Amino acid sequence: MSEPSFDAYRNSYDDVVQDSIAFSGLKHDFFLTAKVDLLREVFAESFGAENKPSLLDVGCGVGKMHSLLKPLVGSLSGTDLSTQSLERARAEHPWAEYRDGVDSKLPFADASFDVATAVCVVHHVPPPAWTEFVREMRRVVRPGGRVILIEHNPWNPLTRLSVARCPFDDDAVLLDSRRARRLMLDAGLTPEPARHFLVFPTGHRLGRKVEAKISGLPVGAQYLVVGRV
Numbered sequence: 001m002s003e004p005s006f007d008a009y010r011n012s013y014d015d016v017v018q019d020s021i022a023f024s025g026l027k028h029d030f031f032l033t034a035k036v037d038l039l040r041e042v043f044a045e046s047f048g049a050e051n052k053p054s055l056l057d058v059g060c061g062v063g064k065m066h067s068l069l070k071p072l073v074g075s076l077s078g079t080d081l082s083t084q085s086l087e088r089a090r091a092e093h094p095w096a097e098y099r100d101g102v103d104s105k106l107p108f109a110d111a112s113f114d115v116a117t118a119v120c121v122v123h124h125v126p127p128p129a130w131t132e133f134v135r136e137m138r139r140v141v142r143p144g145g146r147v148i149l150i151e152h153n154p155w156n157p158l159t160r161l162s163v164a165r166c167p168f169d170d171d172a173v174l175l176d177s178r179r180a181r182r183l184m185l186d187a188g189l190t191p192e193p194a195r196h197f198l199v200f201p202t203g204h205r206l207g208r209k210v211e212a213k214i215s216g217l218p219v220g221a222q223y224l225v226v227g228r229v
């Protein structure tokens with residue numbers, strides 16, 4: 001289990017994240033929206049714009065993205081090792097389903113979901129357990145579905161600064177997109193090219209277009225990798 005436990009951040013999670021990125025002048029909501037916008041694109045590409053996939057969010061914490069994700073999905077389930085974070089998630093999103101995680105096995109049956117995400121979670125998992133963590137995500141996704149990892153990009157100096165300033169990132173072992181794609185291959189997934197994002201501190205459409213063009217370069221603050229099951 002990751003240390004320190006995220007139980008301690010149940011109520012302060014938002015403030016702690018905001019403090020660690022305050023130097024950028026940006027709000028946490030900006031980062032959440034950028035991630036959800038990219039997930040919207042990936043869901044549309046993967047399942048068709050008119051279809052709403054069933055989603056499992058692994059390591060969902062207090063469920064900060066879940067209100068934004070709600071219109072994009074047919075159903076949303078979440079799991080986490082932090083039982084207290086899940087208590088808050090349940091209270092704030094009664095329409096979603098949350099199950100306590102207890103060990104490395106996900107508390108869901110094989111092939112239960114169209115897509116499983118892990119957003120800024122793998123860097124809190126001990127590296128020897130990384131492949132098994134991704135393999136478990138693959139197990140609970142149906143054939144033809146998608147496993148999606150979103151992670152901090154260690155090649156971005158501002159990302160490193162925000163990780164260094166964040167108390168719950170004390171245990172973080174950052175992985176770059178090449179390593180994330182390798183993990184997917186080892187877990188039996190077919191990884192798509194990584195998409196780096198959050199290059200510009202604006203959600204302006206032109207900035208997003210430029211970001212999409214250069215998303216193969218490890219420039220943005222974070223990246224997303226899709227693995228096909």
Ligand SMILES: C[S@@+](CC[C@H](N)C(=O)[O-])C[C@H]1O[C@@H](n2cnc3c(N)ncnc32)[C@H](O)[C@@H]1O
Pocket residue numbers: 002005006058059060061062063064065079080081082085101104118119120121124125133
């Ligand atoms: C930085 S938080 C990210 C929370 C959420 N995904 C988000 O983006 O706001 C990392 C979360 O991963 C959870 N976590 C770490 N290792 C895990 C594991 N092996 N299985 C499930 N959750 C885990 C932690 O408890 C914590 O809630």
